[in-house]
Amino acid sequence: xxxxxxxxxxxxxxxxxxxxxxxxxxxxxxxxxxxxxxxxxxxxxxxxxxxxxxxxxxxxxxxxxxxxxxxxxxxxxxxxxxxxxxxxxxxxxxxxxxxxxxxxxxxxxxxxxxxxxxxxxxxxxxxxxxxxxxxxxxxxxxxxxxxxxxxxxxxxxxxxxxxxxxxxxxxxxxxxxxxxxxxxxxxxxxxxxxxxxxxxxxxxxxxxxxxxxxxxxxxxxxxxxxxxxxxxxxxxxxxxxxxxxxxxxxxxxxxxxxxxxxxxxxxxx
DNA sequence: ATCTGACCCTGTCTGC
DNA sequence: TGCAGACAGGGTCAGA
Numbered sequence: 001x002x003x004x005x006x007x008x009x010x011x012x013x014x015x016x017x018x019x020x021x022x023x024x025x026x027x028x029x030x031x032x033x034x035x036x037x038x039x040x041x042x043x044x045x046x047x048x049x050x051x052x053x054x055x056x057x058x059x060x061x062x063x064x065x066x067x068x069x070x071x072x073x074x075x076x077x078x079x080x081x082x083x084x085x086x087x088x089x090x091x092x093x094x095x096x097x098x099x100x101x102x103x104x105x106x107x108x109x110x111x112x113x114x115x116x117x118x119x120x121x122x123x124x125x126x127x128x129x130x131x132x133x134x135x136x137x138x139x140x141x142x143x144x145x146x147x148x149x150x151x152x153x154x155x156x157x158x159x160x161x162x163x164x165x166x167x168x169x170x171x172x173x174x175x176x177x178x179x180x181x182x183x184x185x186x187x188x189x190x191x192x193x194x195x196x197x198x199x200x201x202x203x204x205x206x207x208x209x210x211x212x213x214x215x216x217x218x219x220x221x222x223x224x225x226x227x228x229x230x231x232x233x234x235x236x237x238x239x240x241x242x243x244x245x246x247x248x249x250x251x252x253x254x255x256x257x258x259x260x261x262x263x264x265x266x267x268x269x
Numbered sequence: 270a271t272c273t274g275a276c277c278c279t280g281t282c283t284g285c
Numbered sequence: 286t287g288c289a290g291a292c293a294g295g296g297t298c299a300g301a
Binding site for chain 3: 170
């Protein structure tokens, strides 16, 4: 489910409700996510949530008793509800908060995870990440040299969090279409000018998707339960057999790195 | 060092 | 209607 725009939508949705709240209860209903929820998570009892941040596709809750790292995986979702909320299937983790609120982590496929780190402890998951795409650090001058010697398809590079952060399968497909670049191209044969185009389109696509509250394909909802509206603007993702919005040729579906890849062979060279 | 493919798990949809 | 198989927004790891 969640790529950068969806995670950012979640962050923006939950932050105003839980920043400043105190944790009055920690409930684990299914510990076994991608990594087990640590037993020490219970030490958050009586901690206060100071801030909610996002880095790449990770959420970081900084509390007075350590930092909670949350990754939503493919199907993770967070909702903030009144204390007497109705439990749903796959609600694995609940924080009871002051103000009669609850933060609920739901994840059918359990590819996500929740881990706990000390205030000054380093978080290995965050250390090898590339720059945020929506900052000035993500430029062609940064990316182009990194592609030297890389023969992998450019689409695999776009989805590799060591090169660019936050673009998953949907936005990698859309960005490559917007930039007019064939997703199968070996990364090292993109010209500087092409990388410049790609960088700009990645920024535009992600920024636009954040404005729209992310992409709801089937089950993604913002924390208040409303869908993201970017799905209506998808030009190639999931459009196999449909006419290309630019030239009318059929959108093709191929597989790159085990992931569905949609593109127009006429417009993307 | 780099790249590919298998794998983690559940739900939904398609075609027989 | 039932069932098998394909597929799904992510990331890690072993092996080539």
